[in-house]
Amino acid sequence: KAWVSIMYGCNNFCSYCIVPYVRGRERSRRPEEILEEVKGLIAAGYKDITLLGQNVNSYGKDLGLGVDFADLMASIAELPGEFWLRFMTSHPKDASKKLFDTIARYPKIAKQFHLPFQSGNDRVLKAMNRHYDSAQYLELVHYGRARMPDLVLTSDVIVGFPGETEEEFEDTIKLIEHVRYDALFTFIFSPRGGTPAAKMEDPTPKEEKNRRFDRLCEVQNRISLEIHQNYIGKTMLVLVDGKDGDQLTARTEGGRLVRMYGDDALIGQFVHAKITGCTTWSLVGELAE
Numbered sequence: 001k002a003w004v005s006i007m008y009g010c011n012n013f014c015s016y017c018i019v020p021y022v023r024g025r026e027r028s029r030r031p032e033e034i035l036e037e038v039k040g041l042i043a044a045g046y047k048d049i050t051l052l053g054q055n056v057n058s059y060g061k062d063l064g065l066g067v068d069f070a071d072l073m074a075s076i077a078e079l080p081g082e083f084w085l086r087f088m089t090s091h092p093k094d095a096s097k098k099l100f101d102t103i104a105r106y107p108k109i110a111k112q113f114h115l116p117f118q119s120g121n122d123r124v125l126k127a128m129n130r131h132y133d134s135a136q137y138l139e140l141v142h143y144g145r146a147r148m149p150d151l152v153l154t155s156d157v158i159v160g161f162p163g164e165t166e167e168e169f170e171d172t173i174k175l176i177e178h179v180r181y182d183a184l185f186t187f188i189f190s191p192r193g194g195t196p197a198a199k200m201e202d203p204t205p206k207e208e209k210n211r212r213f214d215r216l217c218e219v220q221n222r223i224s225l226e227i228h229q230n231y232i233g234k235t236m237l238v239l240v241d242g243k244d245g246d247q248l249t250a251r252t253e254g255g256r257l258v259r260m261y262g263d264d265a266l267i268g269q270f271v272h273a274k275i276t277g278c279t280t281w282s283l284v285g286e287l288a289e
């Protein structure tokens with residue numbers, strides 16, 4: 001597996017985040033330089049390549065070359081070789097339908113999208129300075145799913161943002177129930193000195209935030225388990241990426257963890273696995289070849 005930084009910094013100033021202050025404004029690397037680096041990785045045998053940036057969707061805006069993130073992905077996905085291409089992270093306000101179309105078009109681009117929503121409530125999203133509302137976010141999700149019914153969707157969510165009411169928290173739960181993410185990265189709001197959110201009134205007691213966090217995890221864990229149960233019986237291509245105890249670990253195209261028995265020599269190879277069981281967090285499989 002390899003990770004390639006395609007840009008640095010961030011222009012977004014989400015009200016809870018310190019990144020733009022410490023990493024500066026967005027700077028994109030030139031596409032030909034990235035392409036050369038990726039070609040070298042493919043030649044060296046890397047099979048799972050992730051393009052990295054705080055907000056990859058605004059890649060190229062500062063270069064003025066007429067090359068956007070979808071164009072960059074397409075040019076990498078056209079390279080010869082056996083690999084999966086992924087990316088992290090996307091800001092929903094800059095995620096374009098063109099990007100979803102590009103993911104759908106190229107078999108080498110993994111059908112996985114990490115699209116942080118942070119809150120399901122529009123007042124909270126505004127206070128977070130996220131520049132989208134829940135309807136715009138859902139429109140993107142619906143578009144992506146219409147183009148790719150098997151798209152694996154993951155996201156980030158913050159519980160207990162300053163001033164979040166019980167009702168506003170319930171909007172987040174509703175969004176999660178509606179979208180049914182494969183997995184969520186969940187955080188309880190924690191103030192970062194020097195950000196606007198750190199100065200906002202925050203009357204909600206910690207115990208209440210913990211309760212909301214637990215409820216959210218319960219909902220997501222149920223959904224993750226239900227989604228994982230649907231994998232059982234399917235045979236899918238996985239990339240064996242290591243060992244845990246006496247079992248091999250592998251990843252599906254959507255990035256789901258699969259545990260199975262097999263020879264160590266398979267590490268680093270694509271194989272087919274039949275999914276025979278699951279937990280909330282991983283799948284259990286057996287070699288299908």
Ligand code: SF4
Binds near residue numbers: 010011
């Ligand atoms: Fe930028 Fe992400 Fe931080 Fe927002 S949360 S300011 S998009 S790095």
